[in-house]
Amino acid sequence: MxxxxxxxxxxxxxxxxxxxxxxxxxxxxxxxxxxxxxxxxQQQAETVCTGIDMKAGQAQYILPCPPGNVVDVDILWHGRWRRIPLRQFHQASSKPYYYVQSGMIGLVPAPDRDEAGGIKIFHLPVxxxxxxxxxxxxxxxxxxxxxxxxxxxxxxxxxxxxxxxxxxxxxxxxxxxxxxxxxxxxxxxxxxx
Structure with a gap:
């Protein structure tokens, strides 16, 4: 229709x-x-990927979609792509995770090097x-x-x-x-x- x-x-x-x-x-x-x-x-079929450049020491990045549209987040971690889980921010962890706060996506720990397109956010299209x-x-x-x-x-x-x-x-x-x-x-x- x-x-x-x-x-x-x-x-x-x-x-x-x-x-x-x-x-x-x-x-x-x-x-x-x-x-x-x-x-x-349906999410898998409709998902688009937005790449974001990772910057050394920068933990937060502008989210390319509403938080509810995020399906998966992958980061380039020591030369390999790694899917990271969603957690509440400021949790002690040796493993990387992401959190969402005020329209921003945060990475823990903060990246230790610059990576062009080092963050992949898979999300439903806006x-x-x-x-x-x-x-x-x-x-x-x-x-x-x-x-x-x-x-x-x-x-x-x-x-x-x-x-x-x-x-x-x-x-x-x-x-x-x-x-x-x-x-x-x-x-x-x-x-x-």
Missing amino acids: LLKDVVEEIAEKAPNYLSPASIVRKVTQVRDRLIRQSGGA LPPLTLGSFMEPTGFDPDYDMVLVYGVLREITTGKEAQENDAKYQQLLSDYQTANSGLESYAVDERW
Whole structure:
């Protein structure tokens, strides 16, 4: 679906009038929240890598995405790439780790040498906000599951029984989306003896 189709679906089902700009803003919020909640297989499929130059003695670097979008962090440690875990800052440790604070990523211990592109941050892409100017473009969400966006917005703008019905529909569509994108397949084997 194009953004205009999602907006039209919401406008048809909404109990009150909402301006197209308000609907687009809400669609952006729901889309971004859903992308951050994606499962492991979806994260692996959608992940981009941003390289950052490591500087000797510099522990903190500007994060290229919101903290919730970070999937993995690797550093060049003594000539080899090493995946490092997320921990709370200021923990005593002889092994390297990273922490996130105020939009910055921090490394412990601080690097002891300069390395061009020595930090790799694997993260979910940061999509630009949807606008009225992008009506004829895709939403940036899985095109097979754009109705998740529709009901994600409807459950936020309705009340009472209608909100419950919209939430139930949203939860069902979200479950279908997550199952389709989990990367896990399950098989049932029926045996007869």
